[in-house]
Amino acid sequence: MPHLSRRQALSLIPGAGLLAAVAAAPARAAAIDHARLLANTVAIFAGTSDVNARPEVAGKLATIVSTARQRLTAMAQAGSGELFAGLALGTDDVNLRLAYQYLYEIALATRTPGSALDGDAAARQRVADGLRWLHERYFGDQAAGYYGNWHNWEIGIPTHVSRTLVLLPEELRGDLTATYIASMDAYLRNGKNGDVDLDSRFHTGANLADITANRILQGALTADDARVTKAVADQATVFATIDPYRLEHGNTDGYYRDGSFIQHHSVAYTGSYGRSLLTRVVQTLKMLEGVTSGGQDLPAVVQRWVTDGFAPLIFEGWMMEIVKGRAVSRTSSGYTDIGVVVEAIADLADHVEDALPLKKYLRFLPAADTAAFVSPVSIARYAAIRADASVPAADLNPPARCVAFNAMDRTVHRRPGYAFALARSSERISKYEYMSGENLMPWFQGDGAYYLYLAGEDQREVFGVDYYTAVSPYRLAGVTAPVEERRTVPELYGRLWYENPGHPLNFTSSSESQNTYVYFPRAGNAFSGGATLGAYGVAGMVQSDDAAYTAKQAGLLPDDFVAYRNARATKSWFMFDDEIVVLAAGVSGQGGRDVVTTVDSRIAAPGDAVALTGEQWDGRAWQPGAAVAPRWLRYANGTRGTAVGYAFLTRQPVSAGLETVTRSRRVVRTSNPDTSITKNVFTAAIGGDVPAFAYALVPNATERALRAYAGGPVSVLANDRHVQAVRHKGLGIVACNVFTDGPREVERLLVDGPAAVIVRSSGGRTTVALSDPTMKRERVSVVVRGPRLRTVTADEGVTVRRVPGGTLIRATTHQAYGRSFTATLD
Template identity: 30%
Template sequence: MPTPVSDSTGQGPRRRTLLVAGAAAVAVSSATGGTAWGGAPRDDAYDASYDTLLARAAEQLTGGAFDAADPDFAAALTALDTQASDWWRQLDRSTGRTALWADLSPATEPGNFGQSYTRLRTLATAWATPGTSLSDSAETADALLDALRFLHSTAYHPGRPESGNWWFWEIGAPRALMDTCVLLRARLPADELAAYTAAVARFCPDPDRRTNSPSLAETGANRADKAVIVALRGLLARDAATVALARDGLSDIRDGGRNSLFQYVTSGDGFYEDGSFVQHGSVAYTGTYGSVLLGGVGQLIALLADSAWAVTDPKTSVLYEAVERTFSPVVFDGLMMDAVRGRAISRERARDHDDGAATLSHILKLASGAPAPYAERWRALAKGWIRRNKVTPYPGLVGIPAIARAKAVLDDPAVPAADRITGHHAFTSMDRVVHRRPGWALALSLSSKRIAAYEAGNGENLHGWYTGDGMSYLYDGDDLGQFGDAFWATVDPYRLPGTTVDTRARDDIGTGGGTGTYRPKNAVAGGAVLEGRYGASAMELLAEGSTLRARKAWFCLDNAVVALGAGIGASEGRTVETVVENRNLHLGGPARRLTVDGRGQPGRDGWSARFERARWAHLDGTGGYVFPDFPGRADDHGLRALREERTGAWRDINTGADTGGSASPVTRRYLTLWFDHGVSPVDASYAYVLLPGASAAATAAWARTRPVRVVANDVVQAVEARRDGVLAAHFWGPGRVGGLSVSGPGTVLVRRSHRGVSLAVADPGRTETSLAVELPFPVRKVVRADDTVAVRPGRRPVVTVQVGGSRGRTHAAELV
């Protein structure tokens, strides 16, 4: 069990509540980045700027002028109107009320007043948007003003001390309140507006500190969120110094840039040079916190542009580079990969397509103020993502402002639709690996003593036990609903693809207040990248609450991923399994055919079988699986297969105050393949190959011809791809394989071709100072090498790599 961490540590929930059910109109916690370079202007000299910028802020919420007859806008408008009308009908306007909505009673509870402000913002947005049933309604405006008075007097005012989750007090409620005030500013009496900005000033005085823990400096998305709130408060209060404080918070002027959002970090929260993004100190969070930060930066840059408070920090390039370095590799046809969404995977109303759409929207928002070379590439990326996703179309996921930006790109013939990116990405600072080919992508979720295996808390991610134990996410361009179609509500959480597990029963995690993380004790997690095309990764599994241990490795090649496991052992008397696949077959339609060694298997739910010495399998619509021989193979328990229909509820995995799922049952069908290592195995092992998109005939041919050979699977795990001239290995200690020898633990890839030799070396355990690699063929000279690489040419060349202090990154050389 993770130890719950109090919310004062900065591990409160990230909320991306949508204005419209099923259509994200405005993100509740849009974050910001921007930088301050310059002083605060005098109020009297810049008074006209407030009105200009407030009008711009309102347009960011409503989308400004648009054609309501346009089908795309019409759908978003209808969605906004439907949600707002529903909440309008349920709004309690009686004099003796204790809450604005019956399901958010009493209003004094932080989660309830926080969500109440969010709903009021939705109503205000509908009131301010032409074409809704509430547009410019005097009755609606009066009711909104009265509701704001009620919440201020009852629940959210400077006289109340914080209680419960800090996030509602310092980010959730003040952001929604300030947005609502922006929309209603022409109607708000001056004294009431002053009272509301005073309340926000009490709980969110600046972007720099946690109010309920003043010694705690805000970082990452939390800092960005607060900068937006402070900027809006400053504009509404016509206080130039406060607007400047918001801008300056992005660059952390107060603390000399220590927590600037425009820098690469080497530990803790923020962007890393290898493309990683971490929040809460140890969680891979590109897809939620990182996305929120990106969105806020774009919003604040656009909001303050051409004003006395314009963001002019020269280091904004860090954010611009992050679009392609950090975000693009983890977005697949508009879907945000679940491996970087943390506990958000358990949120029914924020699935991979929702967070992907939010990120896409943020990128286009940032493009509006970015230098042309960046903006042109980003728009092409976005156009490709939008056009390829026919399963969850972008216009149905976002609101009017985002649709307007997207339509400008889609309708511009000068903007090409970029193809899917390809390549291998090792995000060593967050223990994530992404391998991308033209038709598919694979993401690996690893963990170590540096990066959490999971985060849970505030009722979220109750069954996330194994999500960081080597879970493999296979994305297929023909099945974009694999993880977004109720996967987390229905999948067997003990059988996640890629994991090796002790089958003991587990208790729910994260049921209490606050959030907590579990970091295992292993050092090795990560690997090396060769030519940006091939990759080898490894992870030592030290299971939580069990004696289970395993050495796991993955080798990512052009059309295949080879997964190896060795040294698998446990002593508690329970069965240990390694899961090859657990594919969501959705609901309805004909059963997808499973073939094992050329024989079709039954398609009925409830079918199961054991296959001794299976050589290959194929699942229609997904691809092939090969089970190769390897030195020392002892396949005593064989491959297992199961078809099942599984029913669950989102409430089973998320009971959060404002993210809790529905208790309504949902059902999906699954095909599961796994190895049964038996009870308390000793030194068990496995090998399997994923062939995404391959036909049954191609899979059978691959199994027969073995273009990739497993050459070791013990204290060295290695494969050889003969056609490509690639030898890839992870050494768990000093060793030799295929004529290649290494002086200590590390990952090595070598490719030999007619052009010469490419070499990649990494120390994913971060335990060594240097590694000596002896090559099994002659080398005459060095063509190119990193400054950490020294080569002694000759008949048996030795390459010495200074890996100390490199935090697991790849060191490369090209030789002839």
């Protein structure tokens, strides 16, 4: 699959001739079939007569009609100053956005073939009157508008307005189109002269795709070739692969070579904003079909997003938590999250040269709930693919896969029985995301928090919003946290953000300082990354303070701004077939505070048959509550038939037990329903004065398998803040992270750090993988001691030569952004 620069993207999007004209001379832009563009758009959202007659679409049509009837009833019951009953307007931007959404939902029903409201003139008139009423009272006055969240004014409301105008008959639109376009341009305050500004930090990634999609429709409504052409050209930039060393417009938001997706400039966001971007660009491909002449090679780029970016993060139909930002606190599940992804893949299959892998994947994934699909056409297309027995079901992931999303500080390790997902952070990537009252207690989500998904399990029972509700934010699995109590942003400041516009940093709700220090602060460490060798991997991170604490210590922040100091730890994760080995060193609470490292936290329904077993180092049975050092522990949910084992490779007390917890989902998100959930919470943790330790997570473990670790399929070779290394005897692997400068001895290896290295010896051959987790080094090298080794294969940028006492493998890591380099030797 191709990696594209912005210039290549502009030459490939459908309508390539049009965009070439834009690049050379906008005045010569090619003519556009605006009627076809509008018809395509109506078909996307309302379906067609043929499609809507299909039985699998009946549920969608029924929902469209019932929703519209509810909105019409609410209009009829509206009181003074209301357009819809119960939706107060004038000071709440969310309610204003909802009012426009409701008008769109009515308009949609009146344009949907087969709908009981199709062609309903009275309903359409209500929509047109409602648009006029809202503009006159709440949208047209620029001085009174633009309160609350910028997104509602620049994206949310314009999206509903633009689509509603497309759905209304031309005679009803009348002067509304010109009136609203003028106002929407004026509200585009983060742009330039009422248009997109590619240098704006607000006009990137999914946000840019949304804005430009709206402007394409606005241009089609007014037969404005230049507006459509400019919007298509602007949206084309999101297809370009982000090159962090050659940024266009200073933008870091988008897809990276390793499959990472970033939004908000530093947040790992495939599972939320990435989904939105995928949906929007595929819709644009459908909108522009037949509208202009030109090639359609860009779908291949989007197909790579699916294969390299989305597929590793979807486990048995569940979107992993590590790429959802603040959306982890929402009540929608990981199964619901992939609905729009599935819809986009089904639509994309109609545009790519080789659709078979996508169709196989759609048949492999659990059946999606098509009620969440946007388009009736997509529902019919998806149903046809699912019913096609000639297409075998097949995952886009190989059975064993280890993916280093180093550009967004994430790692995913997959095996047939489980998936392991790790969230890291660095000076490049945020520790967490909080915003708008969402994800209220996020403090440690990027400090090595991990999630172990077991095959065959209903992930709603073990992860999702209930995991964050029931599990203490200080006890997320994998986290090393100081023993202290922190307060949420609303508790600290009495509002959803920190307000201080008089400070030199100008703290307002959407200011850069708010982003940097409140919403999604980055860490301070450079070392965060790792290497992969085939389906095996190693990752490492040096835990640090966030940007807010560092700035507060430097006197850069106001006195009343609260910043928290973090604990310290140097950590590594070694990912094999049957286990993930975790090493920690230099563990400290800092400032005299105690510190706790959570080995695992898992939740279960109160009625589940949960059992904890274990064994001490002397062979005696371990008992819950015992202050002893276990050799291994096992958590088993007999009701669900799942189990996780913990094999401890060092001796230290481990606190482990079960607790029944009842909390409201509102503790993690202010707008969640005040619904109390009760969970049985299992936690295993290492506390006290234990500066270094090692253990293995063993998915689906039996007690017999856990006892076998006493014999040592895995052994720890080094574990301090300079070097962490393990050997896996059964796999013939030695892997290490070297965190400090200079050469370090690791068994038969001499590693020039900082570096991550994996060496596997098998069948007379040695394979070496190297990477630079700091992303700052010109080259990384390792010497393999022993007889001279001959190069069989080597990646570009890798050199191999004989040196006294061994063989030197050197990788040029300059501007590789953490990528792994491999060489195979005889």
